[in-house]
Amino acid sequence: MERAVDWTALPADALRCIAGRISDPVDFINFRFVCTEWHEEVLRNDHGRFGPWIVEKGEEADDSGNVLFYSLASGEYHMIHVESLEGKRVAGYGAGLLLGIDTDDALSAVLVNPLTGEGTVLPRLPECFLGTYTYGFATDPKITGEEDVFVVVYNWPTVQARSNVALWRGGAGAGTWATIRSERFWMDMPRYRDRLVAHGPQLLQQFEEQAAAMANGHAPGAMAWVPGMEGVHVIEHQGRVRKLARQELVVNAPAIPPRANFVLRDIVGGVDVAWADAPELRDKVILQSEDCSCYVLPASDFPNLSNNSVYFLSWERRDEVNLQEDGAAGGDDDDVDNPFSYYLCKWDVIDRVATVVKKVPGVWDRVRPGMWFMPTLAY
Secondary structure: OOOOOOOOOOOOOHHHHOOOOOOHHHHHHHHOOOHHHHHOOHHHOOOOOOOOEEEEHHHHHHHHOOOEEEOOOOOEEEEEEHHHHHHHHEEEOOEEEEEEOOOOOOOOOOEEEOOOEEEEEEOOHHHHHOOOOOEEEEEEEEHOOOOOOOEEEEEOOOOOOOOOEEEEEEOOOOOOEEEEEEEHHHHHHHHHHHHHHHHHHHHHHHHHHHHHHHHHOOOOOOOOOOOOOHHHHEEEEOOOEEEEEEEOOOOOOOOOOOOOEEEEEEEEOOOOEHHHOOOOHEEEEOOOOOOOOOEEEEHHHHHOOOOOOEEEEEEEEEEEEHHHHHHHOOOOOHOOOOOEEEEEEEEEEEEEEEEEEEEEEOOOOOOOEEEEOOOOOOO
């Protein structure tokens, strides 16, 4: 007669070894709650790097607190209601966190982990962010190598107002925002974060105001630019900040994804950079998002993703014939009426060729279907 195995008695090292190999956060949470013993032994930060999710951007006016995610690892959707995002629009992503800005108070913001529901009420945004939509992102310490999460917020320039950037540091001793000239900020983000830690927000802002006054509007590399403008995105790794330019391909026939390629450029001057001259990006996986900082991740952490590749989302407009054929074939009712099909694609930076990885199922309500999101329980 076989003896029953007491799974509650598994050694702590074995439990943490298993937990560290779980790529989907929902699976990890379920694993921890199998029994009291496992929950007590496996801590929230015992997981490895979770596989990437895609988060639906949603409409600007959506302040329901509901956020839709698609898991690349499991192929499943997760609709998560985040109570602290009720009455707020999702204005940014990063470090496994969502940046929410109050729809009735443009200077009120929170930073929330949707997996745990835990959040931080941020200091009130500077007055210069009144009257325009504000966006932002959070830096991931696992990627930057820093101890703290930093939050960057910015607004788009208008005829009446210039673009502004504000920087905030989380963690112990967190203070208020430091407002920085946007023309100077993007080219040297790591230095600004270092100076914020060393001097605090007030001194950093004074330094920048003095530098701007001395430059008299002629700062080296000055540019009126924010992430996503003209298809250009922030890409940072190992202290180097560059631009990743997405170029849509022009075709005469109906568009068939992928229809984009990518060029690496210096942040100052916009000069193209050969990938061979960017050793800090070698053996990496790059997740390109539309209007915020892109993720640069070690390829060794993601065996199911290709080395030296940029992963991006593309789409095609489905014609009336394809919609009718899908209906006749008895396809998903949600998908039959959707005029767009969405695809996960990758751009091989060495061979300079783009390929379709998989079709993303379901109905996404806009041409730009979503943003990359790296879930975590650590922050």
